[in-house]
C-alpha cells in the first residue's frame with residue numbers, strides 16, 4: 240500500500256499550493272483530483288476571466304487610441320481568437336502546475352477521493368495510507384431556484400467561458416464581483432449588458448463610497464442596472480430570453496439573447512464521507528480551528544470549502560498554513576489583511592476595514608483621499624478615473640484600510656496589505672521613497688493626506 244505523509248483531496252489553488260509547500264518542507268505528498276489540476280481558479284475562474292478582461296482592456300485602450308495620436312480607421316473583434324487567447328492562457332498554466340507536481344515529486348491521483356479514516360484515503364479503488372489529510376474540494380455554483388434556468392441560452396459562469404459567438408445582448412442576474420466582471424468584459428466587447436439585482440450594487444466588502452462611485456460609472460459605460468429585481472423566472476420570448484420579477488406595479492422584465500446566472504457559490508464536499516467521520520460543519524462549509532484543523536484530529540480543510548473568503552489567494556495561503564501545521568509547526572491563519580479585487584473597469588481593490596466598519600465599530604479614525612487625476616503617471620496613461628482612500632486609526636495613524644478604484648488597483652493594493660499586516664502607519668508609507676512617475680505615488684500621497692497634506696492635491 241502507498242504510504243504518504245499528507246494526502247490532499249482537490250488540486251485547485253488551495254490543494255496544489257499546499258502540496259508544493261508540503262513537498263518543500265520534505266513531506267511525501269499525494270494530490271487527488273477528479274477533474275483538472277488548477278481547479279476553478281485556473282480552469283473556470285480567475286485565469287480565464289482575467290484573460291478576457293485583458294482583451295476588454297485592450298479594446299477600451301484601442302478605442303481611446305486617438306487621444307494618444309494613434310489613428311485607427313476601424314476596430315473589429317475576432318471572438319474565436321479572443322476565446323483562443325483565454326484557452327491558451329488556461330492550458331499554459333494548467334500544464335505548468337502539472338510540471339510542478341512532477342518536479343516536486345508529488346503523486347497525482349486522478350479520481351474522486353473519499354476519506355475512510357484520518358489515516359486512510361480511497362481513490363479509484365486504491366487505498367492510500369497517510370499521516371494527515373487535507374480537504375481542498377472547493378465550491379460549486381448555486382443556481383437560483385427559479386423556473387427557466389435550464390433554457391438554452393441561460394448560462395452559468397462555466398458556460399459563458401465556452402461561448403463560440405459573442406451574444407448581442409446579455410442579462411446578468413446578480414451583481415456579485417463575478418457578475419460585474421463579466422458585465423464589464425462583455426460590455427467592452429460590444430454586447431448590450433443589463434445587470435439585474437435585488438439590492439443596490441454595493442460589491443461588498445468593497446468600501447461603500449468606492450462601491451457607490453463605481454456603480455455611478457456603469458450607465459456612463461453603457462451598462463444598464465435594474466435594482467429591486469428579485470428574478471422569479473427566466474422565460475423564452477421568441478428569439479430572446481426574459482428575466483422577470485414582480486414589482487408593486489406588476490410584473491417587469493428585461494430581455495437579452497443570453498442570461499448569465501451569477502448568483503453565488505457554495506462549498507462542495509460531495510462523496511468525501513464527512514458526516515460518517517463526524518466532521519463538524521457550518522451548513523455546507525467545513526468548520527476548522529485557527530490552525531485549519533477540523534474537529535477530527537489529523538484532518539485539515541482549506542480554501543472555498545470553508546465558505547468564508549472564497550478567493551484563490553486566501554485558498555493558497557490557507558494551503559501553506561495547513562500543511563505547516565500538519566507537519567508539526569504551529570501557525571495560526573491570520574485574516575487581518577485579505578485583499579479583495581474586482582477586475583472590472585475601472586478596477587477596484589480593497590484591504591482592511593471600510594469607513595462604515597470603522598464608524599459602526601466606534602473606532603476613532605481619519606480618512607484621506609487622493610484622486611488619480613492628480614497622479615502624474617495616471618495622467619500620462621490617460622487613466623485618471625478613480626481615487627485612493629486610506630483609513631487610519633486616529634492618533635497614531637496606523638493603517639486600518641486601503642481602498643482603491645482606478646488603474647492597476649489590484650496591483651497597488653499589496654502595499655496596503657503589507658502595511659496592515661505589519662501594523663505600519665501612514666508616516667511609514669510617507670517616509671518610504673516611492674519611484675516617480677508611478678501609480679504607487681498615489682498611495683503615498685493618500686498617506687500624506689493623513690499627515691500634513693498631499694503635495695499634488697488639496698485636502699478632499
Ligand SMILES: Cc1cc2nc3c(=O)[nH]c(=O)nc-3n(C[C@H](O)[C@H](O)[C@H](O)COP(=O)(O)OP(=O)(O)OC[C@H]3O[C@@H](n4cnc5c(N)ncnc54)[C@H](O)[C@@H]3O)c2cc1C
Pocket residue numbers: 248249250251252253254271272273274275276277278279280281283284285286288350351352353375376377378396417507509510511541542543544548549550551552553554582
Ligand atoms: C468566474 C470566477 C472568477 C473568479 N475570479 C477570481 C479572482 O479573480 N480572484 C480570486 O481570488 N478568486 C476568483 N474566483 C474564486 C476562485 O476561483 C476560488 O476562490 C478558488 O478557485 C478556490 O480554490 P480551491 O482550491 O479552494 O477550490 P477549487 O479551485 O474549486 O478546486 C477544488 C478542486 O477539488 C476537486 N475536487 C472536488 N471534490 C473532489 C474529490 N472528492 N476528489 C478529488 N477532487 C475533488 C475539484 O475538481 C477542483 O478541481 C473566481 C471564481 C469564479 C467562478
